[in-house]
Amino acid sequence: MTTRERARLSLGIQAGLFVVAVAVLAVVMDWQAIATSFFDVERIGPMFPDILVVGLKNTLAYTAVGFLLGLLGGLVLALMKLSSFPVYRWLATGYIEFFRGIPAILVFLALGFGVSIAFGWNLDSLQIAGVSLGLVGAAYIAETLRAGLQAVPKGQIEAARALGMPAWRAMVTIQIPQAVRIVLPPLTNEAILLTKDSSLIFVVGLTAGAAELTKFGRDGINIYQAGLTPLVAAGVCYLLITVPLSILARRMERRTSTKK
Amino acid sequence: MAESTPAPDAAVVGEQAPAGVVISELHKAYGRNEVLKGISMTVDPGEVVCLVGASGSGKSTLLRCVNRLEEPDAGTITVADHVASDPDVDLDAMRREIGMVFQQFNLFPHLSVLENCTITPRRVLKQSKADADAEAMAQLQRVGLEELADRRPDQLSGGQQQRVAIARALTMRPRLMLFDEPTSALDPETVGDVLAIMRQLAEAGMTMIVVTHEMTFAREVADRVVFMDQGHVVEAGPAAQVIGNPQQPRTQDFLRRVLDPTHVDLDD
Numbered sequence: 001m002t003t004r005e006r007a008r009l010s011l012g013i014q015a016g017l018f019v020v021a022v023a024v025l026a027v028v029m030d031w032q033a034i035a036t037s038f039f040d041v042e043r044i045g046p047m048f049p050d051i052l053v054v055g056l057k058n059t060l061a062y063t064a065v066g067f068l069l070g071l072l073g074g075l076v077l078a079l080m081k082l083s084s085f086p087v088y089r090w091l092a093t094g095y096i097e098f099f100r101g102i103p104a105i106l107v108f109l110a111l112g113f114g115v116s117i118a119f120g121w122n123l124d125s126l127q128i129a130g131v132s133l134g135l136v137g138a139a140y141i142a143e144t145l146r147a148g149l150q151a152v153p154k155g156q157i158e159a160a161r162a163l164g165m166p167a168w169r170a171m172v173t174i175q176i177p178q179a180v181r182i183v184l185p186p187l188t189n190e191a192i193l194l195t196k197d198s199s200l201i202f203v204v205g206l207t208a209g210a211a212e213l214t215k216f217g218r219d220g221i222n223i224y225q226a227g228l229t230p231l232v233a234a235g236v237c238y239l240l241i242t243v244p245l246s247i248l249a250r251r252m253e254r255r256t257s258t259k260k
Numbered sequence: 261m262a263e264s265t266p267a268p269d270a271a272v273v274g275e276q277a278p279a280g281v282v283i284s285e286l287h288k289a290y291g292r293n294e295v296l297k298g299i300s301m302t303v304d305p306g307e308v309v310c311l312v313g314a315s316g317s318g319k320s321t322l323l324r325c326v327n328r329l330e331e332p333d334a335g336t337i338t339v340a341d342h343v344a345s346d347p348d349v350d351l352d353a354m355r356r357e358i359g360m361v362f363q364q365f366n367l368f369p370h371l372s373v374l375e376n377c378t379i380t381p382r383r384v385l386k387q388s389k390a391d392a393d394a395e396a397m398a399q400l401q402r403v404g405l406e407e408l409a410d411r412r413p414d415q416l417s418g419g420q421q422q423r424v425a426i427a428r429a430l431t432m433r434p435r436l437m438l439f440d441e442p443t444s445a446l447d448p449e450t451v452g453d454v455l456a457i458m459r460q461l462a463e464a465g466m467t468m469i470v471v472t473h474e475m476t477f478a479r480e481v482a483d484r485v486v487f488m489d490q491g492h493v494v495e496a497g498p499a500a501q502v503i504g505n506p507q508q509p510r511t512q513d514f515l516r517r518v519l520d521p522t523h524v525d526l527d528d
Contacts, residue, residue: 158329159366159425163380163432164356173383177370 037227044229047220054209055216056237061126062198062212063241066133067191073134074141081146092142099139105200107132112204125210129201133194141190148183149175188249192242213237278305278467279340279357279435281326286335286345288321295321297491298335305435308468310478310499313488314514319471322488323438326469327358340435356384359429363441365421367413367428373400374409377428385432392431399427403457419450426457437461439470455481475518479503487511 001009080092099107111128115121123131152175160170199214206215213234220230281303288296295318303309311319324330326337328344328351337344342354368376377396381387387395400406403423413421422442429437439458443451455474459481462468472478478485478499485502487495487510495502495511506512 153366155362155364155366156368159360159362159368160380162327162329162355162358162360163429164352164384165380166352166384169383173379174368178368181370 038229038232040224040226040229043224043226044220044233046224047216047230047233051213051216051220051233051237055211055213055234056240058125058210058212059195059198059238060241062129062133062201063191063195065126065130066137066194066198069130069134070137070141070190070194071187073138074145077138077142078145078149081142082149096139096142099136104132104136104197105203107135108200108203112201125201125204125206128204129198129212132200133197136197137190137194140193141187144183144186144190145179148179148186151182152178185249185253188245188252192245192249195241195245196238276357276433276435278465280305280307280467281436281469282336282338283322283326284336286322286325286337287333288318288325288330289333295491296325296332299488299491299493301486301493301496303467303469305467306465307483308462308466308470308481310482310485311469311471311488312473312475312478312485312514313494316490317488318491319488320440323440323469323471326436326438327355327360329360352384356432357435359426359432359434359437361422361425361429361437361439361442363444365413365418365425365445367421367424369413371413372409373405373411373413373416373424376413376424377431380428381431396427396431399430400424402430402460403427404453417450418446419453422446422450422454423457426454426461430461434466436467436469439468439472441471441473443472443474473518475503475515487514489514 077092077095080088081096083089108128111123111132115123156174156178157170160174161167165173198212201212202215202218206212211219217231217234220226220233221228224230283302284300286296286299287294297318299318299322301309311322313319321330325332326339326344328349332345335345339354339358342349342357344354367373368379371379374393374396377399378387378389378392381392381395382389397406397409400409403426405420405423405427408416408420408424413424416424426442442458443454446454451474455477458468458470458477462481470478470482480499482499484496485499486493487502487506487508489510495506495508502511503515506515
């Protein structure tokens with residue numbers, strides 16, 4: 001048998017196994033049970049439009065506030081990490097290690113319950129979710145931004161300084177715009193991660209108006225008697241946010257890589 | 261804006277009088293590696309000086325000390341009326357009078373050719389867009405690239421990029437130009453265009469310090485050639501003399517290796 005014949009045979013066997021596996025699944029699986037447990041679309045009709053206008057909206061709001069705070073905090077931390085003053089670097093490193101190293105749900109619990117117990121502040125769910133995601137996101141975003149700033153060639157800053165630009169001006173007009181192009185794809189990935197982490201707000205309990213997608217899904221299980229179909233609906237709504245984001249990230253990645 | 265002592269052909273260079281440079285007892289080390297071991301030299305206003313020598317001889321470091329991209333350890337540098345080596349000197353004001361051209365061009369890739377030339381005049385000198393654009397187009401015309409004003413740097417050849425880099429430096433109306441191996445990263449067929457513009461600039465009366473391996477350029481354009489080796493100025497004098505009739509053995513040896521066509525240099 002030649003190598004090519006052997007390769008063709010192996011491919012044939014794999015295809016055959018796949019067909020058999022699908023056939024067995026089709027026969028063995030209880031499709032009726034799957035349909036009623038996960039895809040009982042008719043019964044969850046009343047979830048709409050609230051799951052979109054309230055749930056999707058709140059998920060987007062929590063994520064957007066968290067991402068913006070994370071971006072802001074991340075930028076400060078990145079500049080601290082690049083500082084020539086060692087105390088700044090240590091502080092930034094400590095922060096990043098801490099918030100990257102603990103589960104995000106602990107931060108939600110700390111803000112949702114700890115802060116009100118300790119200081120008597122009553123934070124609303126947008127504040128809890130936004131600040132929690134911001135605190136955690138900043139740690140990840142800081143590393144992304146630092147890498148992006150460092151990826152701008154040194155000669156760029158030298159050229160700007162040699163023309164007579166002050167250091168801050170060279171950073172604002174030359175270094176940061178170039179770094180932004182480099183970090184846009186990884187930043188989009190951070191946004192996707194934060195979108196999913198926004199579901200953690202469920203641990204503090206949410207009012208009807210503040211419910212986001214996961215809350216809608218969980219509550220729907222009790223309300224509609226449609227098995228887990230409400231969770232599937234919530235999942236689809238997450239994908240409505242995250243899939244366009246990753247397509248966007250891939251596009252930008254392609255654009256920046258062809259530029260080089 | 262007319263200066264009291266206009267340069268020869270001042271209208272071509274700009275209204276600024278060319279500046280001179282005085283370097284005295286300059287020392288610079290990276291850790292224990294001493295790169296400059298007490299360099300003293302003078303460049304008169306309007307003079308063209310070529311720094312030549314093997315790589316590692318300290319010529320690029322010397323050039324980068326003039327506009328303080330490198331911090332000298334000891335010694336003094338004066339550029340026009342700025343004491344460049346003074347820690348309290350207004351670096352940005354001084355650098356605006358010193359144009360610099362790099363081996364790797366260092367054009368800003370996120371800006372068009374025109375924007376590369378206008379960003380500093382607009383953001384730092386606060387020129388209006390119309391004024392900055394007009395000046396930039398005039399300088400791009402001088403280097404023969406006004407038609408590429410809307411392109412991005414990555415759409416240009418290396419030689420074109422370097423010519424834009426020269427135009428960009430000239431839009432700041434410098435009184436002194438530093439060239440750090442401006443043709444070393446270029447394809448051989450584009451070297452001539454860049455050297456032609458540098459020659460034109462020299463003839464217009466610009467003060468120029470040029471680190472280069474182009475001996476023909478040095479011989480024909482430079483007023484003086486300074487040969488450096490291991491952090492010392494070994495030999496300095498009129499170009500024809502240093503290149504045509506070198507006195508020091510180290511200069512002779514270097515020139516033999518650079519000029520001897522049967523010798524294959526590692527860089528080639």
